[in-house]
Amino acid sequence: MALEESFRWYGPNDTVSLAYIKQTGATSVITSLHQIPYGEAWPFEAIMERKTMLEEAGLRWAAVESVPVHEDIKTRTGEYQKYIENYQTSLINLGKAGVDVVIYNFMPVLDWVRTELTHKLADGSECLYFDPVQFAAFDIFLLQREGAEQDYSPEQVKAAEQFINGLSATEKKTFERNLIDVFPGTRMGLDIQDVRNMLAKYKDIDRAKLKEHYRLFLEAVVPVAAQAGVRLAVHPDDPPWNIMGLPRIVSCEEDIRDLLGMVDDPANGLCFCTGSYSPRADNNLPEMIRKFGRRINVAHLRSTQRNPDGSFYEANHLEGSVDMYEVVLALLEEMAERKSSGRKDWRLTYRPDHGHTMMDDLNKPPIDNPGYTAIGRLRGLAEIRGLELGILRSLPKLKNLMD
Template sequence: MRQTWRWFGPKDLVSIDDMMQAGVEGVVTALHHMPTGAVWPAEEIARRQAELAVMTDGAPSGLKWEVVESLPVSEDIKRQSGDWKRHVENWKTSMRHLHAAGVKVICYNFMPILDWTRTDLAYRLPNGATCMRFDAIDFAAFDLFLLARPAAAEGYDAEVTEAARARFKAMSEARKEQLAGNVVFGLPGAAERMTMEDVKTHLARYDAIPAERLRAHLVDFLAEVAPLAQELGMRLCCHPDDPPFPLLGLPRIMSTEADYAAVLDAVDIPANGITLCTGSLGARADNDLTGMMRRLGSRVHFLHLRNVALEEARLGGSFHEAAHLEGNTDMVAMIAAILGEERRRKAEGRADWQIPMRPDHGQDILDDLKRRAQPGYPAIGRLKGLAELRGIMTALDHPSLRAQA
């Protein structure tokens, strides 16, 4: 695996120097300041490349921009409304500019309105570390009583509704404000930040769009952009829903292996692929992650390796971001499956045999607690995760173990 690291640009409190000391091999970033739907100008791409190419003291870093995360897909494209056709053409132009700059992998998502959704951005664990958490009752309280979505009551059983009512009644005004801010945090690092009224307006626009129609819109989008990616020798990889179950009455179409298989079959060319995020997909107990890697591995173009601890068995239940080796996903088995896929690709002579991976998210530990970087993206917590993953990779790929396999 190619060891990469997500960076939010010069304002990121985790620096290029930090990445260098962590021993990463490449950078995952984006033009977070660009409005969604606009063309990414070649000069802005070059500026970002120049920014990550040097350390604080001006010494060359040797790092390159290897994966885009994310080139946003506008709500107009997802709904096929307004300027969606122009936005598709702009997306293709941005892709050409990225290709000219030597960037070959583009991660994107097709989640309506909100990206990853959490109720807590700094949940305190017993050891004093903090992490992101999704509390199902808090979320229901937000939906039913803060957002007051008209159809919300239809989505919760009586037990959850009553628990949410009691939780909301006990909340301070400060916690209500914090909860609303956490849920509508929006796309990490993006220029836009949504208000509650923004969310209500966007939700209304999805009232007539069921999952089948949203999936058809994704297929239409890929039918336009994936052939160009194939022609250019680029790879597109759709990130799964996070969390991978319905929220706010919105359709979810990239939550399971069946979801991915349907989209890969509909636009069946190698450039159309997967961002396999073990954290997002791992928030469903019924997702077989190692099986997905074995069965769909040829189309996995990017890996997010992180872990979550499910706090209850039911679909849609609470979970929190665990340390990379401590959650519900068997990371050793997962990495073994990934290394197996890489060996298969290498034997076939594929140029992309080495799959870019980043240690996704991380708990805030030690000095992270003072630095307060982008939620989910601490320096030391991610370094710990990368070191653990690197250790498994090194051990499993050691010649003595491979000889026994």
């Protein structure tokens, strides 16, 4: 196939083994060194150990997901300069090891956010779900953020109070934990006071200030990445709007244009995640690919179903609010353009992102990385593979991608 198929892997303790990934037909893996604490430099030896492990399993390390950006860098407080230097060292060592795509995000305090991790669908499978009323319940009544109620409608505040009052003490604790301690590949052990303390550091940081901090970060790391032969790929905010009073600055077309212009270099690029952009109806995904495709360095393909009340859930990969046909077509057209112009990095890697917990996976113990069970992602991979083959076979202008 033209698109390189990949699978996310959370390391040696992942219940979805490299052997299983190999059986999906994917030829590469997107992974990280999750054992290294946020902010520490990645040693060359540790990178090579992981790369060797993957290659011995017959898989390529297609991209790092991710080298996390320490909170001090985002707030420009504490030891931010040391953490920037560590980040530069990690990029240099990854480049030396031949790992040339690095995914990261610039989301303040929390990473991706969902209010339910096992939302049951009509067919019996389970998915990730975001409900603004449930999040308001967390924000107002558990986190007790000052002024939080002003960010929601009176109807949402009333419904949020009813929701939180309907939970037992144990259910409240589980609900809280699912919101504040779901970081990819790791558990931070955060409690509600930790989140309050982190929020306090953003008291005087508005959208403009956070964008300025982002620009300074890019100015420090993009030249190092370019010199090391590494292409950065920023992951969009998830969900793509402000939460807990915090600005999110990688959420829409305007944000993409701004960040790419901060440091106009091919090493400053995008991880195009259709699932993260899609909860906003104003994000036209195929159009965004056609506008910024030359700066896409890796793709995550999944779909969400937007609901009129502002909630959304993870849909099947070819369903929901994402026109996956047009998305895959736009990616293939971008690759054809790259190949015809002689770009060495013409081939794009994607992974099926998130998946429903379904079939036999429903009977297994809960995993540490919600959304990353095997069967749901395998279904997504198979569906996108078939869609891609149909597009390539039906459009002669893309024939050169089949060679």
